[in-house]
Amino acid sequence: MASHHPATVGQTHVANQNIMAAGFKTAEPLEYHRSFLKENCRPDGRELFEFRTTTLNIGSISTADGSALVKMGNTTVICGIKAELTNPTVEAPGKGYIVPNVDLPPLCSSRFRPGPPGEQAQAASQFIADVIESSEVIKTEDLCIDRGKLCWVLYCDIMCLDYDGNLLDACVIALLAALKNAQLPEVTVNKETSSPEVNFEKRHSLRLHKHPVAASFCVFDDSILIVDPTAEEESLSTARLTVVTDEEDRLCSVHKPGGTSLSGEKLQECINRAAARQREIQKLTDKVVHSVKAAQ
């Protein structure tokens, strides 16, 4: 940024350097990043295995049964949960439904166009659905109200509001926090009329069996690993990897969509970092959930 007011020699020098840096960044983005990675740090000042500051805000949407807003650096994701009543399928009469969907509206970045969900949004929705199923965070049996007749369907709608990389990690945090925040009204089935009756006065939380947390990594130049990539780092990297672990350090999901190969040793490194991240995030989530409960 050039300053228009009189400045000392030292200041002008710094200003010139800034212009040079900005030019270098636009002209040779990969070289720019490499020059930082060589020094074991990143353009935003982080270390290679350091996450961006993560903040969590829950229960801010009163029209949703449960909601959470997550910010990881610039990346912002909101999750709203709506519970509705429906009939279970014939194949699984004792189970309810969880329907997660991730949306990347054109609002969150210029790379997304209006219209039906693009490839990335579809892949993210499927990833979240897989995490829910494999981690067993919620047992669909718990969502059954009257076997074969009535059950809950939880619509978990996740929307990105600002896309600056690492969508999946933010989505999982938002989903878990919103599920913890969700309060469902009590539903009983009237024996005589066999019609459901809803008691909005009496609400209860969902039973969460596990607490999965995702940690995403990027591979630079086939060898350097970084965690929590920004949008720019994502586009420059040669491979991406997302590891999901729960509180007992069990792997729920390892998602590596193509890209360059990765040694087993490096993968183990990632899993260890993911396990540490799980503890950080579970602590953060519990703290926020408790503070909201205390405020009520």
Next chain:
Amino acid sequence: MATVQVSEAEKVYILHGIRDDLRVDGRGCEDYRHMEIETDVVSNTDGSAKVSLGHTAVLVGIKAEIGKPRPMVPNEGYLEFFVDCSANATPEFEGRGGEELGTELSNTLYKVFNNKQSLDLRALCISAGEHCWVLYVDVLLLQCDGNLYDAISIAIKAALFNTKIPRVHISSDEEGGKEIELSDDPYDCMRLQVESVPCIVTLCKVGHRHVVDATLQEKACSVASLIISVTHKGTVTCTRKVGGGSLDPESIFEMIEAGKRVGKALHAPLMKLLQQEESLGKKRQKVGFLG
């Protein structure tokens, strides 16, 4: 919407004319063009009407079907609007070109009828919470020569007037189940009270004045118009500003007044005309589309 290119000199000519309350085709600022209405033009609908206003021509068909009442209002039927901008009207509507205008028009129609007075929806209820009549109002644009809203609203009013809904009887069988029986007699039918169905008046701001029923040339000289739907009592059921310009609050108030005046005056002759046509019965000479 269909537009025409107007040169600067033409614009000045039109503007000066309107300033002196004399439009290119000899009308005053609050005059409509020649209007023709014919009802009962499509035999396979329950009610239909064709309206031509200058060179603008629209056809409205109404189909009554039995549906389920909306959960929030179990004792009322409802209306569904669909506006089809066919490529007949202008080549711009080819493919999906007319879709945007179609949704804009139908959304406005929903708003025009979104009140208790326009049409007695309770008359459309057959049995509360279970069955009601749903009136599908299909609008087809045949030709566009400006002022679509007004022509459509008049055609809808005429078609609703013309609508004949068969009478139904609810009989319950031994097990308490209800059955709907349609009357066999084709003349045994229900008519709708269309007295208070509103008409839309579009006022186009041209220069410092506003004109009713603008032609495409006049529309090209205007930056903004106001749509006002007015009932026979002079109440307003919907207003909407359209076009790329903004309007002074004072001129909006003037336009609302003018719209009320023009719209109120439109209803009585229209009802008279419709009743006259109806009274002719079978003797009426059908004109059809090419007349």
Next chain:
Amino acid sequence: MPTDTKRVRGPEVSQSPSLVTSKPAAALPSSGPRADGRQRDQVDVRPVFVRCGLVSQAKGSAYIEAGNTKLMSCVYGPRETERKDETDMKCGRLTTDMRFAPFSCPERGSWIQGSQDRDFSLMLYESLQPAVCLHKYPRSQIEVSVMVLENGGSVLAHAVTCASLALADAGIEMYDLVLGCSVRQDGASYVVDPTYAEESGGSCGGSSEDAGGVTVAFLPSLNQISGLQSDGEMAGETLTAGVRTCIEGCYKLYPVIQQALLKAVRKAAPPPSES
């Protein structure tokens, strides 16, 4: 209905628990103070919280919160126009897209944009377009998107305010800010900046003649109305009075919006220090 293969699908039909009880919504009283403590028949708008420049990826952005109504708007561009067949290349193109998050209303909405969303987008477009100096952006388009996170009433009015703030934050040249305000007429009395309950409860409440809503988009320093929309049934005088009330509401909002913009500008370009 065609199946949606691009999303995770749930059961074919499901019902909100609030519909199961099928209690008809209680008509709100049309006299006395309002549920949130505001006054009737007075230009009593909800206090608004506004912030600019929250979205890092957008050229300009704004977030507005009034009562339970929460929405954000982002502006991208000006960039090269997508439509090449446009005859008039001397002027820029403005596009608007307004959407409701599925969880934003008491009843869950669909991901697929309905005709209501498109109607809102169009009204937003018509309200904003007169204020933007589009002739300064030939051959390019400016994209405005609005996301409603929670619908707490008067959504369109706040969307207009929020979008114009985002446009200003993006540095798009404008003649003036555009502010929005709504009024709900309920018989003899009216409420300014209605909540969702007031918007939906009033209309089924009475059979009185004057029942309806007015939304106005207003350019305060030019004293021009760029958007006007009303429904329900009202006498001409009531409508005129409603429009006047909305304009008054907009003037109440004006200093708050100006402050937010000033704050954003200060942050983006700090004044030169005195050293």
